[in-house]
Amino acid sequence: MKALIVFGALLLSTPLYAAQLVLELGASTRTWQTEELLKHPDAQTVEIAEDVSYKKPMSYRAVPMTSLLTGIQPDDHLQAVALDGFAAEMPAAPLLNKSGARAWLAIEDPAKPWPSLGEGKSSAGPFYLVWTDPQAGRISPEQWPYAVANIKRLSAVAERFPALLPAPNLAKDDPINKGFELFQKNCLACHRLNGAGDAQFGPDLNIPFNPTEYFSGDFLKRYIRAPQGLRHWPQGKMPGFSAAVLPDSDLDLLVGYLKHMAGRKQPLAP
Known part of the structure; x- marks a missing residue:
């Protein structure tokens, strides 16, 4: 019994990194775990002045999408699929911007969970595509998919x-x-x-x-x-x-x- 109690305490004190993001970008498929993304060398804290989902300023640990979209060209077409079936069709060019409207993959840290999106709702995690300076690119609310599970390259709509x-x-x-x-x-x-x-x-x-x-x-x-x-x-x-x-x-x-x-x-x- 003592061993079970100790084991349970260890589980409670250790962050769980169960979420994963699957990138299907053509010839290869890459699966990223939450822990890997939080430790990504390009990860940084980004401040979002007007978050589309939370309707208020938010701060995230995030990786620039340019660091994840290996081999993707501006004329490619991508689709971001969320856990609830939301499927954002996105031209690659804006996601590859390094200035102006810039796309980031925000990563929810299980040790510091994001707030709920509303009563009875979950957070925007585990992965959320957010934008800095979205007005510079007239970024639509539909280009802010949350609870993202998969991003893949597809032919045009x-x-x-x-x-x-x-x-x-x-x-x-x-x-x-x-x-x-x-x-x-x-x-x-x-x-x-x-x-x-x-x-x-x-x-x-x-x-x-x-x-x-x-x-x-x-x-x-x-x-x-x-x-x-x-x-x-x-x-x-x-x-x-x-x-x-x-x-x-x-x-x-x-x-x-x-x-x-x-x-x-x-x-x-x-």
């Missing part, structure tokens, strides 16, 4: 999910195609459309109905700006997109893409 594509006869610089780019950046992490996408978080935005079909007037834009202002419930998780992140002109393009896709519905696979 348009190649993987043709059901998301606007009509092929549109010019490359058509406003609808620009709206499609904004949809990928701001919506695809949580939502599918025509059943296409990897997210398992929010509802499909075209099947059975597109939001442009049931939001009248400017209510869809108001909803995107402040979801809880139109539909308030404790489980609501959709963030609001401020004009600093999604200017009015971009919001018009995004809604234009959704309206266009209402006429391009495709049956879901059985």
